Amino acid sequence: MTRYYDDQILNDIMNRLDIVDIVSESVKLTRKGNRYWGLCPFHEEKTSSFSVTPDKNLFYCFGCHAGGNIFTYIMKRDGLEFGEAVEMLASRAGIQIAVSSKNQKTDRVRKSVLEINQAAAQYYHQALLSDQVALDYMVRRRGINRQTIEEFKIGYAADAWNNLEEYLLKKGYPEQYLKTSGLIKRSSTDRYYDLFRNRIVFPISQYSGEIVGFGGRVIDEGMPKYLNTPETELYSKRKNLYGLYQAREAVRKENEVLLVEGYMDCIKIHQNGIKNCAASLGTAFTSEQAVLLRRYAEKVIILYDGDEAGQRETMRAIDILRDQELNVEVITLPGDKDPDEYLELYGKEEFLHYIKNNKVTYLEFKINRYINQEKQMNLDGQKKIISSVKMDIKGLTSEIEKDYYIKTLAKKLQLEENIVYREISSKNRDNRPVEENKSKKYWDNIEYGNYSLEEKILASMLKNKQVFSKIKSSIGIDFFTKPDYREFIFQYDLMQNLQQMTDNADEAMMAIIARIEFMLEDIGEIDDITIDNFIRRVNLMKAKKRQRIIYHKLSTLNTEGDFNSLMKFILEMDTILNKTREGGI
Numbered sequence: 001m002t003r004y005y006d007d008q009i010l011n012d013i014m015n016r017l018d019i020v021d022i023v024s025e026s027v028k029l030t031r032k033g034n035r036y037w038g039l040c041p042f043h044e045e046k047t048s049s050f051s052v053t054p055d056k057n058l059f060y061c062f063g064c065h066a067g068g069n070i071f072t073y074i075m076k077r078d079g080l081e082f083g084e085a086v087e088m089l090a091s092r093a094g095i096q097i098a099v100s101s102k103n104q105k106t107d108r109v110r111k112s113v114l115e116i117n118q119a120a121a122q123y124y125h126q127a128l129l130s131d132q133v134a135l136d137y138m139v140r141r142r143g144i145n146r147q148t149i150e151e152f153k154i155g156y157a158a159d160a161w162n163n164l165e166e167y168l169l170k171k172g173y174p175e176q177y178l179k180t181s182g183l184i185k186r187s188s189t190d191r192y193y194d195l196f197r198n199r200i201v202f203p204i205s206q207y208s209g210e211i212v213g214f215g216g217r218v219i220d221e222g223m224p225k226y227l228n229t230p231e232t233e234l235y236s237k238r239k240n241l242y243g244l245y246q247a248r249e250a251v252r253k254e255n256e257v258l259l260v261e262g263y264m265d266c267i268k269i270h271q272n273g274i275k276n277c278a279a280s281l282g283t284a285f286t287s288e289q290a291v292l293l294r295r296y297a298e299k300v301i302i303l304y305d306g307d308e309a310g311q312r313e314t315m316r317a318i319d320i321l322r323d324q325e326l327n328v329e330v331i332t333l334p335g336d337k338d339p340d341e342y343l344e345l346y347g348k349e350e351f352l353h354y355i356k357n358n359k360v361t362y363l364e365f366k367i368n369r370y371i372n373q374e375k376q377m378n379l380d381g382q383k384k385i386i387s388s389v390k391m392d393i394k395g396l397t398s399e400i401e402k403d404y405y406i407k408t409l410a411k412k413l414q415l416e417e418n419i420v421y422r423e424i425s426s427k428n429r430d431n432r433p434v435e436e437n438k439s440k441k442y443w444d445n446i447e448y449g450n451y452s453l454e455e456k457i458l459a460s461m462l463k464n465k466q467v468f469s470k471i472k473s474s475i476g477i478d479f480f481t482k483p484d485y486r487e488f489i490f491q492y493d494l495m496q497n498l499q500q501m502t503d504n505a506d507e508a509m510m511a512i513i514a515r516i517e518f519m520l521e522d523i524g525e526i527d528d529i530t531i532d533n534f535i536r537r538v539n540l541m542k543a544k545k546r547q548r549i550i551y552h553k554l555s556t557l558n559t560e561g562d563f564n565s566l567m568k569f570i571l572e573m574d575t576i577l578n579k580t581r582e583g584g585i
């Protein structure tokens with residue numbers, strides 16, 4: 001549900017709440033000057049690089065570059081959407097947010113269904129603890145201990161027609177909301193019955209801890225193995241990950257998620273010491289789930305089932321995760337096993353050893369899979385494999401990585417490295433440039449105060465309108481090597497108002513603005529000589545880039561048929577060379 005909040009409401013919330021108080025709930029802060037410093041809650045570190053500036057209501061980490069205002073902090077800390085963060089902070093600030101009658105009705109339904117889900121989860125959980133057969137199934141047959149059962153609030157739905165319905169009605173919940181929750185269904189005779197019967201029940205929580213749905217697994221094999229809550233206003237299977245709530249602290253600490261397929265895989269792995277584990281609910285991995293993961297971690301390790309279906313889904317998940325700029329590694333279990341089975345057969349120590357020593361990069365996994373799929377490694381097979389990973393390799397920004405994968409391909413395909421290199425480097429059929437690898441980190445992992453010349457130039461442009469105009473008229477504003485700064489300066493050029501940008505910024509832009517606000521405090525204006533030298537350097541880089549383009553075009557021209565184009569490029573090259581000699585650029 002999308003809501004729009006008046007700027008005055010947001011400002012009132014920020015004025016009433018102290019960001020230092022909010023951050024101090026999860027970070028030990030120490031005051032140094034007009035800032036507070038502490039260990040970043042969003043990545044592992046030993047030296048404090050996380051800073052809070054109360055007078056600007058901003059935070060910024062010089063290690064992982066998370067940043068923003070009080071709303072951004074709560075969103076990132078608690079895994080909330082913007083509207084949820086606003087309402088939570090408004091409540092703390094004692095500010096009433098007016099909502100329309102339509103929104104009031106939606107809120108009432110949502111609140112009621114959340115309460116029903118919580119009551120149902122507690123009912124199922126107590127039913128499991130009091131049913132010896134179901135409890136023995138989980139503890140003895142499935143190897144899940146009591147502590148884990150408590151942590152995940154695992155439950156049991158008895159083999160009865162409408163026990164849950166009767167329980168919830170007695171608790172005073174209206175039948176219309178029971179239907180909305182999806183926990184009861186209508187039969188062909190217009191009677192209602194419980195959705196889950198004779199099943200182990202797994203509550204599905206959002207990152208914030210609210211229970212939005214359930215999954216059920218049969219104890220015997222007489223019915224469909226898994227059953228899930230239907231799609232509701234609260235629950236969408238494609239937008240949730242099982243176990244992410246229980247994994248939240250480990251995910252935040254390690255900045256990575258171990259992604260598995262099923263409920264039991266996730267639970268068993270968590271029980272055996274790997275806490276940063278989440279499951280994709282046994283369904284095809286979705287872009288919405290990738291977006292969710294990206295909010296909490298930079299790296300995903302895929303550990304799907306070792307059978308053919310699991311490996312096919314791994315290939316799909318890789319591309320979806322890479323589209324969201326996530327780093328991806330893959331672990332493949334031997335013998336078509338799933339993690340639950342592997343743990344059952346070989347035990348905790350062997351499993352942990354295997355996990356630690358059998359990670360491969362997503363590209364290594366792709367190469368190995370394509371090779372294994374080729375029945376005969378003939379010429380066509382070699383070409384097909386190179387073609388399949390060509391765009392992945394060309395999209396890498398590190399020359400070291402490119403060289404590694406080219407050598408790997410050459411060795412596995414028994415080809416000369418230079419042949420593989422030429423094949424990878426050749427143009428695409430449609431001659432479109434290869435898109436730069438989105439996952440490249442343009443931020444240097446710098447310490448506080450160590451600003452680049454580009455950042456000093458940016459600070460001077462924002463502090464002095466004459467400097468802004470001089471640089472814009474001389475070299476434009478597209479010279480920044482960091483895409484984040486390019487995006488920022490284009491928006492600033494349109495608005496010419498940093499406060500207005502802040503009011504309209506999304507989470508990503510807020511992090512950029514937070515860093516820039518810190519820069520503006522720390523960096524003084526630089527002298528004219530430095531600015532002039534910078535302008536000359538940028539012009540020289542542009543000239544060299546244009547030279548390379550012209551050289552390339554000259555090498556591809558047909559000199560007999562393209563005489564006019566040839567002369568045009570030669571004259572342009574001559575002009576560039578003369579300017580370079582004369583120091584004009």
